[in-house]
Amino acid sequence: MTSAGPLLEIDDLTLKLQVGGAELTALEHVSFSLGYGEARGLVGESGSGKSLTLRAILGLLPPNAVVTSGRMVFDGAEFDLAHGSKADARRLERLRGTGISMIFQEPSVALNPVIPVGEQIVDAVMRRDHLRRSQARDYAIHLMKLVGIHDAEHKVDAYEFELSGGLKQRVMIAAAVAGKPKLILCDEPTTALDVTVQRQILSLFTHLRDELDAGLLYVTHDLAVVAQLCDSITVLYSGNVMESSAELGSVFDDPGHPYTEALLRSTPDVDRIGRRLYSIPGSAPSLSDRPLGCPFAPRCEYRQDDCEQARVPDTSTVEGREVHCRHPVGHESGRVQLAKEAR
Amino acid sequence: MSDDPLLRCSDVVVTFRQKQARTVLQAVTSASLDVGRGQIVGLVGESGSGKSTLARAVVGLQPIDSGSITFEGRTFGARRNRADRRGIQMVFQDPYGSLDPRMTIRGTLEEMLRRHTELRGKALDARCCELMEMVRLPASLLTSRPAGMSGGQRQRVAIARALSIKPRLLVADEPVAALDVSVQAGIVNLLSDLRDEVGLSILFISHDLSIVRTLCDRVSVIYRGKIVEERSCAELFEDPHDDYTKELLAAIPRLRGPRTEGLRDGSSLAF
Known part of the structure; x- marks a missing residue:
């Protein structure tokens, strides 16, 4: 209202936790706006x-947390979250x-x-x-x-x-x-x-x-x-943005990231019964042994060899949407498991 | 006999005496409820x-003041014998608090089996492995302790322990409330499979109506200690009769409902 930009912008927030001498990455390149x-x-x-x-x-972070990068704009004012200013x-x-x-x-x-x-x-x-x-x-x-x-x-x-x-x-x-x-x-x-x-x-x-x-x-x-x-x-x-969208409905109807799709398939829905809930195999990686590439890869049904390469790019072509997956599901890629189940 | 439900609670009343106020609190005022064989209620x-409180009364952890609880045609007296207790087992909400942290999983399962069955030696071992398979856990976890396990794995162990002595009824008090949605789905599927595969009957206590809709055959709605409506799941969700049930169903957040539907109702806050 007061300014043209968004109310809040978080840009490239990376945060590490010091646990028993080791430094574990808890948030990695997290960005979004509101x-x-x-x-x-x-x-x-x-x-x-x-x-x-x-x-x-x-x-208000715990004492063992260190922000290594991250910029925040709130109501027009800029803050450096890293460097402990x-x-x-x-x-x-x-x-x-x-x-x-x-x-x-x-x-x-x-x-x-x-x-x-x-x-x-x-x-x-x-x-x-x-x-x-x-x-x-x-x-x-x-x-x-x-x-x-x-x-x-x-x-x-x-x-x-x-x-x-x-x-x-x-x-x-x-x-x-x-x-x-x-x-x-x-x-x-x-x-x-x-x-x-x-x-x-x-x-x-x-x-x-x-x-x-x-x-x-x-x-x-x-x-x-x-x-x-x-x-x-x-x-x-696991500390990474998997999928992000300015428009919620599009994600629910047509998830792009396999993880989003898995979440939706595992959520009980009062309006869609008689369907077996999807249970994501395995469990979330602990911060100390997170895979190098996509953190969801070890549990993903659509996993391919290149999923282990570091820093997964945003593959979405839709404005206002981000999908950090090399092999997205959804209509954009023609793979729509969720839609099949919905009927 | 076989037409009788597995479990029948008739007009169960449970009261708690409050020491200071010298009043009596009626936690369950009049509850009647049936669980049929092979049903999830x-x-x-x-x-x-x-x-x-009603769940604890069914298991025998809470004495009832009046009414009756009948299981397999036998009405329970004030004290239950071992065979009575064996027929109904319970799984609790908190998988972190309900397992002994010092015991291995094998120890946890064996404790139950030694107490209630004649199994010893190799047969005992085989039964432990069988139970692990039943709850979809690798037998290699038998040597672990709860501390090294995830919430979902612990809840599976709690279910395995409850099933170890072949109860006919499992009472599950919010068994998935503390779990993440993907893990929750696994436990819901497991309970549903156990009903279909071994004919297990389950009294499933939950405040999450979406899960109840997904899993249960029948539903009882309890309000202020009274069962206000008891019907098949499909009927109750389609066409609730009781006012409280209607209010409850209207409050369910819907995954596919129109956004902010009804949330803007009511007057402005006038800051």
Whole structure:
């Protein structure tokens, strides 16, 4: 809205973890962008680097993580994520909670058990806007009502352990939006919730991005949630972008990367039954013995000899789409396993 | 006799006494549920609905206050004998917490077999290998410990352990909730194969309706301790009768549904 470019641009993010003297690559050349008011799903299995990507954006990485390359543009301002620039880290800190905020999977871990939830909701805003206590309290109550907490006047003084899982997650969301952020990072925020509560929360996110024009980067392994909520998608596997598209529907109807296709085939679908779920053989490589070329190659049905060559190029010819596979599936290549199964 | 279902729960009530408040919490208020031979029955409901409590009552881990649980035509008394316990086995949600980390897989399986069967020596060994094959794991893993295994492999071991003494009913409490989708698919397929190949009956507790739709023959919906609807899977998903079931089904995120359908409903937040 404010500028012509996208809200967020991540360019060539590479991150290494130091584990027991060895240096393991956890993210490799990860790039994507997110527009104002856009929701992008960041999808992958555990260990694919989804959460690390979010943490790198926030500058909240574990102490053993080293960003070796990576540039971020947020709302027109450029940040060097590598090289440990102190000035950039300070600028990033100022954005946390106000420009960028994060919603974690486990609200009971993220919330402080000895401080009433109301105070935690307005913590970041109080510091920024120098609010008085009574003003802050009123604002907290307002926010809690906004996210659908009914008796907010009472719940504002409650502690984390007095609330149910759904309420805690709402408190987290209230805290995340208190500073009217431009970017909301979500790390599996509904995984632990019941399906009816999940739907309410997804509806809340949709309203938030419409009304704040905020970008949503939504990490999950649930493709159905992505299908419902997001505009665009990035599929990660073992720290690498496998497939990325500005248009979500095209990926679901016509996946380009064999890994995306495998994920879709293994996801149970209420509307398509009587089909045997596809179970991807083997398991994800550990960071220490990742194959040189495509990390998915050892488990891939379509694997060929040249898959082991390093740095898989983007083979997509479609604008706004990336497929890092030498032998893509899908209509572009004429191999459509998924479409065959769908009928 | 053979027309009777394998398992029949009639008006089961489970209460928990709360010490401080001196009140009684009814976790399961009145649950009736059947599992037929060779059927997979899904038990779905939100957290706190009593689905795990009912499952534990079926296995005998939780005493019931009233009602009855009948298995193979025999109604269980307050205490179950060893043969009763052998007929129903359970698989838990967390494959990281339910296996002894100090025991090899062989040790885990042998412990069960030694306790409940006469198998010793070579026969014991053969049975372990057979079980591993049943859950699609290489026999070479028998010498490993859980720490070196993935979540999916551990859950397979938990299933192998439960199947080791040939139960007629397997109670699986959210067995795939902690697993990645590709691994989850393998376990769902395994359970479905076990039904088809060895006629195993399964009570499958889950909050994931898409999996229930994929795997189960019948579904029971539990809400606030009560079974509100119990029908064949196809019928229930096509045409739910109960209001709560309708709400539950409407909330399922659909892989192929129109995007943000219904999510924009409701008034503006008015920031």
